[in-house]
Amino acid sequence: MLAAAGSGRCLGCVPMSNASVWPATASWTGGALSLGGVAAADLAAEYGTPVYVLDEADFRARARTWQEALPDGDVHYGGKAFLCPEVVRWLDGLGLSLDVCTGGELAVAQAGGMPPERVVFHGNNKSRDELRRAVTWGVGCVVLDSFTELDRLAALAREHGVRQRVMIRVTPGVDALTHRSIATGGEDSKFGFSLAAGHAARAVRRVREEDSLELHGLHSHIGSQILRLDGFAQAAERMCAFARASDVERLDLGGGLGIRYTPDGQPPPTPDELVTVLRKHTAGLRLSVEPGRSIAGPSTVALYRVGTVKGGYVSVDGGMSDNPRPAMYGAPYTAARASGGEGAARRRVHVVGKHCESGDVLVRDVALPEDVAPGDLLAVPASGAYQRSMASNYNHVPRPPVVAVRDGAARVIVRRETEEDLLRLYV
Incomplete structure (x- = not known):
């Protein structure tokens, strides 16, 4: 267990506009970052780098914000953003439900x-074994x-003598105005039953x-990392009309609310603002939402150790x-030196990883202190969603641990993979 770091929120060494991308308990003293009351330098020394540091208080607060925004509905945390047994225990204690989309997430x-x-089971190609597991365990709803x-x-369900509750996933034909790889509401989507083609109505029958x-x-x-409410409003209106025509009283409008990844990024709507828009079009219906990124994303900071500095490239010990x-979607991030040092002039660099790919760039064109050097600690905020959950062993690199911090204490909730873990798979 690590000792508490110095308290007091001091964002003087990072532009105040940067505050929007860091977890609620982030503090800076003399250019050194602390999270949850624990110094980033101590976290790196204790647990190594790369490491994902999850601010538990921030995560819980964001989850409660969603509950407060929808007190008369249901909040299902989108587990695909980030999931582990400890987070499941947090969600259970908070009274949230859980959205999973594979047998692994079900496990x-x-x-x-x-x-x-309180589990909702998604997925566009659930296997017979996955569905059997859901039925026999008693999953609340299969989509x-x-x-x-x-x-x-x-x-x-007939074979096991149960009556399984289901929802029908409808493709409403809405453009979510997000990256095409994470847009799911258009007519050409691989997901769901088309509303326009009449498949959804047939599925209801x-x-x-x-x-x-x-x-x-x-x-x-309708998609993910959505920063405008237009698509949500359009989907709510179409889905509400279909629900009333189908004599259905419950409507789940999914997740997708985006977050800010960089200080100059577009501010996302709040849960209250989104729910207000949804409620405008769904009065009288029982409403559910599935936030994932907006809870997990801002709560976590990834820490890396600088290995080399060469021209405009700062190489760290992690990567794609x-x-x-960033490699898949061109997703933008920011970075800051977390190991201390103030007052240095800044220069624009690319923070790159250690993998054998030119596309292995973590942060493009970011201003770092011009004296950044090997051994420095870099912090990348907004690293909680779709990072550990999408992480791979490319180049046989073990995946980093997840360390939760709260009230000056730290603990591992997902351990670091080892080379022994990788070798154990080979026959």
């Missing part, structure tokens, strides 16, 4: 003790994504014909294996 939900009735899956689930299935509601999700998003 984590079970390991963390989430009551099965149907195809007619094949509808038939498969109906047969399994089919479910009602199946004695082993119970129609629990309708579902739609622990954060594939």
Whole structure:
């Protein structure tokens, strides 16, 4: 257990506009970063780098903000953003439900003790074994994504003598105005039943014909990292009209609310602002939402150690294996020196990783102190969503640990992978 660092929030060594991208407990003293009351330098010394540092108080506060925004509805945390058994325990204690989309995420939900009735099971190609596991465990709701899956689930539920609650995922034909790889509401999406083509209405009829299935509601999700409310409003309006025409009283409008990754990035709407827009179009319906990124993303900072500085490149000991998003989507991030030192002039550099790819760039064109040197500690905020969950072992690099900090104490909630872990898979 690490001792508490000096208290007092001092953002003087980082532009005040940067405050928006750091967790709530981040503080700076003499250019040195602390998170949750623990010095970043101490975290790096104790747990090594790279390391994801999760501000537990920040995570919990963001989850509660969603609950407060929707007191008369249901909040399902989007587990694909980041999930581990300890986080499941936090969610359970807070009273949130959980959205999973694979058998692996289902296993984590079970390991963390989430009551099965508060689990919603997504996915566009759930296997028979995955569906059987959901049915036998007693998952609260399965979101149907195809007619094949509808038939498969109906047969399994009948075989096990249960009546499985389901939602029908509807593709509302909405442009979410986000990166095409994370847009899911258009007519050409691989997800769901088309509203315009009449497939969604047919799915409603089919479910009602199946004695082993119970129609629990309708579902739609238009994409991720969405910073404008227009698409949400359009989806809510279309889905509400369809729900009323289908005599359905429950509507799950998914997640997708974006976050700010850089100080000059567009400020995202708040949960209150989003729910206000959704409620404008869904009065009288039981509403559910599925925030993931907006809870996990800002709560975590990734710490790296500088290895080399060469021209305009600052190389660190991680890279695209622990954060594939810049290489995959061109996702922007910022970085700051976390190991102390104030007053140095700054210059624009690229923070790059250690992998054998020219595209292995973590942060493009960021201003760092011109005296940044090997051994310095760099911090990349907004690293909690879709980083550890999408991390790989490219170049046989073990994945970093996740360390939770709170009230001056730190503990590992996901341990660092080792080379022994990797070698254990080979036969």
